[in-house]
Amino acid sequence: MEIDTQAPVAEVPAIAKAKKKYDEQRFTVRKPEWQYLHLRMTFDPPHPPTYTSPSYPPDLLTWKTHLSTALNQFLGIAGTAIPIDFLHLEGPEVWMRFPREDATRFIAAIGGWGSEVEGRNVGFRVLGSTEFLMGIVGGDGRDVFV
Amino acid sequence: MVRVKQRYLLFTILYPSGPQSANSTTSKPTQSMTFHSPSPSSLTRTSLASIIRSSISSNFGDWGIGQCGGFAVKYFSPATSTGILRITRDNYRILWAALTYTRELCGQPAVIKVVRVSGTIRKAELEAVKLAEEAIRRVKREAKGAKNGGGGNGDKKVVAGVFAGGNSAQAATAINDDQDDEMLVDIVDSENDDDK
Numbered sequence: 001m002e003i004d005t006q007a008p009v010a011e012v013p014a015i016a017k018a019k020k021k022y023d024e025q026r027f028t029v030r031k032p033e034w035q036y037l038h039l040r041m042t043f044d045p046p047h048p049p050t051y052t053s054p055s056y057p058p059d060l061l062t063w064k065t066h067l068s069t070a071l072n073q074f075l076g077i078a079g080t081a082i083p084i085d086f087l088h089l090e091g092p093e094v095w096m097r098f099p100r101e102d103a104t105r106f107i108a109a110i111g112g113w114g115s116e117v118e119g120r121n122v123g124f125r126v127l128g129s130t131e132f133l134m135g136i137v138g139g140d141g142r143d144v145f146v
Numbered sequence: 147m148v149r150v151k152q153r154y155l156l157f158t159i160l161y162p163s164g165p166q167s168a169n170s171t172t173s174k175p176t177q178s179m180t181f182h183s184p185s186p187s188s189l190t191r192t193s194l195a196s197i198i199r200s201s202i203s204s205n206f207g208d209w210g211i212g213q214c215g216g217f218a219v220k221y222f223s224p225a226t227s228t229g230i231l232r233i234t235r236d237n238y239r240i241l242w243a244a245l246t247y248t249r250e251l252c253g254q255p256a257v258i259k260v261v262r263v264s265g266t267i268r269k270a271e272l273e274a275v276k277l278a279e280e281a282i283r284r285v286k287r288e289a290k291g292a293k294n295g296g297g298g299n300g301d302k303k304v305v306a307g308v309f310a311g312g313n314s315a316q317a318a319t320a321i322n323d324d325q326d327d328e329m330l331v332d333i334v335d336s337e338n339d340d341d342k
Binding site for chain 1 (some may be wrong): 202203204205206207208209210
C-alpha cells in the first residue's frame, strides 16, 4: 500500500522533467535578409534551340548591364544602388538574390522593362521569387530533413 | 470627406563660391553675405521647378516622378535665395532628397538646404521671416566688427530693398504679396527693438 501511493509521487517530477527536456521548439523566421529570384531573359523573336553566339546565352556582365538599365529607368540612381548577388547562371536563366526590402520595386522595375538588342526585343521573366533559397532551387526541400 | 495632407518645405540656396552676377552690386561683401548671396536672375520659379524635376528623375527615376512630380514652387525669392515648395505629405522625403542631391544651379555650385518642413504655408513663411532677420543681424554684426560701428537708417533700406527686389523680380500670388507686406513690418519693428 505504501509503495503504491509513493511510487506515482516519485514518478511525477521525473515525467515533467522529461517533457520539459523534449518539448517541441518552434521558430519562425519573420524578416529574412534576402529575396531570391529566378529570372529568365526573354528574346523576341526567340533564338533557335541549341543556338549559341558570343552574345547568347547572355553572360553575367550582360545581365548586370540590362538589369542596371531597367533599374535606372524606373528607380533612378537609387535603383542602381540595390546590391545584386548572382548565385548561378544557366543558359538564359539566372538565380540571384538582393535585400528583401527592395523586392517589390526591384520586380516592378525589371518586369516593366523592355529594350531592343541586336534586332530582338529583350525582356525579363520572373520564374520564381521567394524569401528562401529553397524556394527557387527546385524540389520540396524534404531531403534537407532526412 | 478626406482631406489631402500637404507638406511645405522651406529651403534656402547656399552658394559656396557666390554667384558671379551678384557681387557687382555690393561694395565689399562679408563672408556670410557671399554664402547667402542672391540667386542669378535667370533662376525663376519655373526654371527651379524644372531643375528639381530633373533631379528627381535622375535620382528616383520614373517612379520618383510619379510619386512626387506634382510638387509646386509656391514662392521663390531670388533676392534672399529662399523658397517654399508644396508636396503631398507621403512623398516629401523624396523631394527633400532630390533637393539635397542637387549640386549646381545655373552652372554654378550650389547647395539647397531644407530649413523647415511645415504643415501649413503660414508657418513656413514665418520661419522665412525669422531667417531673413537673422541673416540681416548677422551681416550687421560682421559689418560692425569690420569698421567698428554701422549705419542705423541704412539697414531699413537694405531690408526694404531685399524684399521689394524679391517682389518685383518674382510674380508671386496675391496671398504671398500680403504675407510679404507683413514680413516687412515685422522686420522693421524688430530691428527698432534691437537698436534700443
